[in-house]
Amino acid sequence: MATLGSARLPGEAGLPSSVSTVSVTTLPPRHSAVVRVTHWIFTLSFFALLLSGIEIVISHPRFYWGETGTVLTKPLFQLPIPSSRRLVPTGYTYVLPDQNGWSRALHFEAAWIAVLTGLWYVLFGLFTRHFQKDLLPHKAEFSWRTFWTSFTRPLRFERPSAAEAFSYNVLQRLTYVLVIFVLFPLVVWSGLAMSLGFASAFPWSVTLLGGRQSARTIHFFVSLALVLFLFVHIAMICLAGFWGRTGAMITGRIGTRKEHK
Amino acid sequence: MIKLSRRKLIVSGLTATAGASGLAAAALMAQEYGLVPPDHGGMYGFGETLTYASQRLLTRRSLAREFPRSRISPRPFPNELAPLTEDFKHLQAGGFADWRISVDGMVAQPASFSIADLKSYPSRSHITELACEEGWSYIAEWIGVPLSHVLNLVGILPQARYIVYVSMEPDTWDSIDMADALHPQTFLCYGMNGNDLPVPHGGPLRMRLPRQIGYKNIKFITHLTVTDNLKRFGKGLGSAAAEAGYAWYTGI
Secondary structure: OOOOOOOOOOHHHOOOHHHHHOOHHHOOOOOOHHHHHHHHHHHHHHHHHHHHHHHHHHOOOEEOOOOOEOOOOOOOEEOOOOOOOOOOOOOOOOOOOOOHHHHHHHHHHHHHHHHHHHHHHHHHHHHOOHHHHHHOOOHHHOOHHHHHHHHHHHHOOOOOOHHHHOOOOHHHHHHHHHHHHHHHHHHHHHHHHOOHHHHHHOOHHHHOOOOHHHHHHHHHHHHHHHHHHHHHHHHHHHHHHHHHHHHHHHHOOOOOOOOOO | OOOOOHHHHHHHHHHHHHHHHHHHHHHHHHHHOOOOOOOOOOOOHHHHHHHHHHHHHHHOOOOOOOOOHHHOOOOOOOOOOOOOOHHHHHHHHOOOOOOEEEEEEOEOOOEEEEHHHHHHOOOEEEEEEEEOOOOOEEEEEEEEEEHHHHHHHHOEOOOOOEEEEEEOOOOOEEEEEHHHHOOOOOEEEEEEOOEEOOHHHOOOOEEEOOOOOHHHOOOOEEEEEEEOOHHHOOOOOOOHHHHOOOOOOOOO
């Protein structure tokens, strides 16, 4: 874990050079307060969305492409899981209990919280140039070598360098940009496209995705991609030191710096 | 440690006060403009209210997407029905000639109509998608009389805010606000794809609201009540579905 106790401040971390002469306690936090608060609200709503989303899928684990699809039409694919509806042919002899009432309510409530929190974060990020400073990759980083090293190092279970406690490498930056500006907007869009009310006001939101059932299938795959991101995200945190990284996202400070000097 | 300066304290205190009074004012306004659903209480009331209010502001006049005839689903899927009651089977044996739908509550002239009566009024149709909350959907042509036509016949009073609709199936009832009740695509639906509405799809009469999810499109309608207050119906949540934990507003 990158503690600041003995290590010199990393020069390549992109910190202003004046920082190295400043006492450690006056360093700006690794993560700003808004980033930390929105991160944890978002985490909670993400888990609520995931749980309720899985529950809803169980009532019809079949996916289609185009506008329509029912148990009387051929699916694109069907998940090999039991269903909470008797009329869905699953190959299982039992039917799971119906949980869609609270699942839908929780899904949409958590979606509101996630979207509002996301907007707060994005507005903050634009306003404070957080995206330019911390997330958009630097031009100099665009080389196969930097991609390759940032990709293979974690695969060899090498801990990230101390510098990476302060700043993201090129692969992390690209991933965060993809998740924040592509996957999340897409999961919200494909979700809203399934709302009959929203679709009546904005019909193009469904047509552009290829129809209602296409929107549902896209929603499923983008959610899957987000879950994959979550697993990699947690794996990387464990590799870098779970408590150090998690602590930084809670207190804003890096490493174990509880000791008062 | 975070140091709280006096300035920060004053600013955050003022912000909190402004925020709280802003929220209170917003709640009052929402109530006044009919943006609060009957099932606004409890853990999910916040989400239900945000969805209903924002969709009401966005969709008061929007029309559900309509499709060309060529896109009608060849095999519309009827969802599982509860076993039909003896009363229903009796009416079915008579070709539904004795089926009545009565309208009462805040109306100038309570009345009841047979299916033949409804069919004698100008019929309308739309080719729209029926989407179930489970995830499946199909497209069909729906034929019926706009609910607004029947409401005009009985003369709804100006203070009317909701229409409660009741099925012949036990414990099956729901309600909609006036924006949906007077919406041109909201039908008392008696036909489908050029024929009478088949029983598995709710024949002889179902509510058809293409801007809301399938379970709001109640089958076997026998009774309408015009009201200004849903508190008097059931547990006051606006629908049997809401009492079973399913949202009252299903535009999402």
